[in-house]
């Protein structure tokens with residue numbers, strides 16, 4: 185295990201540390217004294233402090249040291265801008281950035297890519313130069329979708345990775361625990377802070393039997409989603425195991441893990457096996473495969489390992505499924521689908537079939553899809569609906585172009601889109617139906633919430649395997665079941681489609697296609713990061729100021745928010761996402777969705793200096809200009825929802841000092857601490873009612889100490905002052921964040937010492 189094997193073929197000097205992982209595991213084993221499942225092994229072998237870390241599934245917060253970070257281009261912008269403000273010369277953990285989310289599908293791959301390069305030029309230039317500067321691998325637009333590139337190049341068995349995208353778990357197909365996070369978490373790991381995760385529960389899925397005919401790996405996750413529902417995996421890792429595993433291809437396992445995000449799972453993972461070895465060899469990483477074989481005993485569950493829950497699936501009995509519309513957990517087996525279409529009055533005509541995406545664009549997927557298309561072409565018929573093909577990576581595109589599948593899919597009627605997210609993330613200039621017109625589409629993607637693909641709330645989006653997408657697109661109707669129904673050939677003669685076939689891996693090896701990777705240069709010091717001062721999409725972040733060491737007196741309440749205040753109320757998405765790399769511009773959405781308890785309205789608060797009502801961000805800006813710090817009063821579970829870091833950055837940027845609530849959603853609370861804000865809670869939640877929006881408050885910041893409450897003195901507009909006790913969850917390290925102005929400032933300070 186002392187061998188030196190590099191983590192990937194693109195970076196030098198980063199070795200797989202199975203020796204250290206195994207050492208950590210033996211420490212944890214001697215403490216827990218019980219068999220471990222594989223998910224636990226991966227996590228516990230990456231503990232920052234295996235000796236001292238408290239470990240209880242579903243309870244403790246693990247401090248972890250991931251092997252890698254991956255960011256897509258939309259989320260990478262703010263993550264890198266924040267990282268830059270720490271003043272470090274290079275990322276501390278190997279990191280890559282992938283340009284996949286900003287390419288709109290309109291007329292086909294080449295031209296769509298050229299248009300995206302034009303529209304997003306300043307974002308791409310910023311990412312390319314900042315990656316070069318800070319030693320980050322940069323995958324240019326056209327290289328492919330983040331999760332496919334990670335599987336092809338970076339994932340390895342037993343590794344731990346975080347990625348700023350919800351489908352990061354795709355890499356579980358290669359035995360990696362790959363977890364989707366918000367940008368703030370990525371920044372921590374890039375800056376060498378340990379990463380915190382609540383010790384997940386582990387749900388086991390035991391597979392027996394063997395897939396055959398029209399059933400594919402996708403059907404496993406479609407079925408599991410039906411069983412567990414969109415919430416069933418929350419706080420848990422889904423661990424697949426059992427004799428059925430070895431009958432699946434590595435990329436098929438990737439598909440299953442990818443879509444585990446749809447059931448809310450922290451991640452999904454498969455144990456190391458020969459199919460993974462084959463895939464590593466095919467993607468030019470035989471040395472990693474051989475090394476993993478040496479460490480194989482720790483790359484699967486221990487004998488007798490237990491799961492918090494167990495699902496058993498016999499693959500020999502599994503039917504192909506179609507899930508949807510509007511939710512990925514509404515699972516219907518193909519034999520019952522036609523009845524479900526009629527009973528629910530779903531539009532039965534199929535308008536569009538879409539294959540590919542990060543979920544289902546492997547060589548195997550494309551080969552099977554092409555085998556069905558070829559069968560149809562041999563009978564003289566083609567797609568009856570619009571048909572699109574999204575290769576997951578340039579490597580896949582080039583390989584299926586060389587081997588002929590792409591031509592077959594085009595002959596069948598397919599439009600080949602760019603190697604990017606495209607319609608999967610709503611980057612689709614759809615023209616065939618009008619907004620509001622009910623219609624059905626079917627894809628091999630993972631997510632089908634209302635409006636996701638084409639922003640039309642009346643579109644019924646279904647998800648299934650690429651095989652069924654091709655078959656139904658050929659029939660042009662949702663009422664077709666290729667296992668039982670006949671089609672008519674060009675002469676009107678009836679025939680049945682053959683079940684799909686296709687190689688798992690290309691027998692001639694992968695064709696890498698065009699060179700789309702930018703390695704960081706040797707001389708990084710001379711690189712300057714491209715951000716135009718006049719840009720409205722990007723802005724360099726200045727480090728936040730350190731605490732002045734004083735109590736904060738006579739502060740106004742910017743808003744006393746009442747009821748639900750989610751991160752969406754604090755920092756709205758939609759059109760604002762355009763400004764996600766420009767903190768000052770996006771701050772114009774700060775708290776515009778929160779309800780003011782004074783008037784029951786959103787985005788209308790009183791500016792105490794003028795007496796006028798104005799928008800929340802405008803009022804905060806006015807206070808900031810006048811040098812007045814302010815606080816927010818919030819209700820229960822303030823900051824629930826997505827982990828969006830902008831919701832913590834914006835109040836800090838506009839001069840806020842503290843957010844005082846009845847309670848916090850934990851991630852938002854931590855995000856606020858990271859940005860140097862004070863998230864505080866009323867020790868007695870009823871005190872929330874005693875505060876009036878017009879009151880002023882004094883905060884005794886000098887009292888801040890671990891486990892000690894803080895005093896707030898309230899000065900009502902009319903009436904006697906009174907005090908209120910506030911609680912907090914700061915630990916020693918986090919108090920330093922507050923004192924230094926942010927977690928990043930703290931990191932920068934440490935690095936410069």
Ligand code: F3S
Nearest residue numbers: 351541542605608609
């Ligand atoms: Fe992109 Fe859709 Fe995957 S947005 S990362 S292709 S889930």
